[in-house]
């Protein structure tokens with residue numbers, strides 16, 4: 001499936017349907033046949049009533065009616081079954097496509113997305129394609145064809161009555177059109193508010209622990225209260241508008257019967273219409289415009305589903321610039337005329353640095369001075385406005401994910417481990433590493449005893465909850481994981497903040513010994529304690545100053 005974010009919703013919907021072409025066609029053809037077959041029981045009823053009226057046997061018509069009903073049921077089942085199968089397959093494919101697109105998204109863009117919003121797009125928005133594909137297609141075919149077929153039957157009985165039956169239609173549609181003007185915009189606004197509310201709810205749930213600690217109640221959570229108030233306001237306004245429009249439309253669309261029956265009785269009176277014709281006219285005109293009535297509801301639901309397509313598309317890939325594979329050995333790491341801003345605030349302008357393999361570089365500065373910003377542009381988490389980091393002569397921001405991760409490993413304060421064993425978590429870089437090498441590092445970082453005491457040692461489960469280890473232990477494990485990747489560059493952004501002085505020294509010494517040629521870029525507030533430093537930079541007032549080593 002080839003969805004791109006530059007597509008419009010119709011093109012995207014076509015791409016989705018064409019990925020399940022066979023099932024979609026079977027469903028459409030069955031639904032069309034089903035609508036045509038539906039006229040047969042009505043014809044049989046008409047002919048059997050006429051047969052009774054004329055004193056002949058109606059059984060042949062009744063038998064045909066029974067067969068037609070069975071065929072109609074079978075066709076309807078096939079149409080709905082195939083539409084559902086197509087819908088489930090398409091949703092699955094769209095979800096897979098989104099996951100792949102997220103996996104290939106540039107890391108800085110990925111970091112710019114909110115987790116709750118991504119979750120909503122992948123779960124709810126994809127799910128709302130289900131009614132669009134599984135139900136609305138067959139509903140529309142049935143809804144459009146049935147009134148046409150039944151009106152043709154009415155024309156067959158008496159064309160004059162058929163015209164009278166259709167009189168309310170233009171009135172109802174005009175009323176509907178006038179009252180529903182601007183509906184699409186309102187619907188879009190509504191979906192946006194629901195999405196914001198969803199996001200605020202997720203944020204609320206995420207911070208509920210802190211709120212409890214400070215005894216803050218739900219009403220004081222500003223974002224949630226604000227989005228709930230907007231939701232309430234918009235729902236009240238829409239309900240008033242919708243109810244008025246709907247009642248007028250339903251009343252107008254259902255007056256066919258009221259108009260047709262008196263005229264039909266008059267025609268019976270003057271002998272132009274038989275009693276059988278009168279019965280049929282009453283039956284048909286009672287529900288004549290009902291399918292078109294239902295369609296208006298279907299179309300408003302379709303609006304909701306198409307808004308979901310609009311929300312899914314921005315996550316899909318487009319040609320954001322081509323990432324290149326890079327394999328040359330690192331000779332020099334440099335930062336060339338780099339400017340970086342965050343929001344409207346320029347953090348750096350014109351940064352120039354040169355670092356050679358084996359150098360340990362210390363970066364310090366006041367909180368908020370831009371240390372993390374500087375190194376986030378190297379790890380790919382942030383993009384620069386101008387210039388950037390280079391490995392040899394090539395900009396790192398042009399590298400594909402795999403190349404970048406072969407050169408750069410990074411550890412920050414927020415350690416993230418995944419569900420799986422300790423060993424799986426330590427070997428995320430997929431390098432072929434023997435257990436002895438892992439044990440060697442665990443020993444050097446003072447964690448050997450701790451892991452030896454675990455029930456399954458390196459194969460012990462370690463989940464997202466990180467229950468097994470303390471903050472400092474988790475940080476050391478994260479540094480070991482980064483070290484095991486054996487990248488020529490390692491970024492440690494406050495990665496030892498939870499460690500005591502002794503363990504911090506031990507970890508940094510172990511790192512140097514394990515990879516003597518590695519460039520180590522270390523951000524630390526306790527910079528006086530970092531040993532064997534080859535270059536020291538102080539970040540201050542949007543620029544970087546080299547501090548002489550004593």
Ligand SMILES: Nc1ncnc2c1ncn2[C@@H]1O[C@H](COP(=O)(O)OP(=O)(O)OP(=O)(O)O)[C@@H](O)[C@H]1O
Pocket residue numbers: 342343344345347365366367368369370371372373374
């Ligand atoms: N998304 C953002 N939008 C606007 N400003 C931001 C954003 N993220 C960070 N900043 C600002 O950029 C500046 C640099 O932040 P950065 O995290 O690089 O500082 P730091 O030196 O690493 O701080 P610390 O030592 O406290 O971690 C800060 O003033 C911060 O408030």
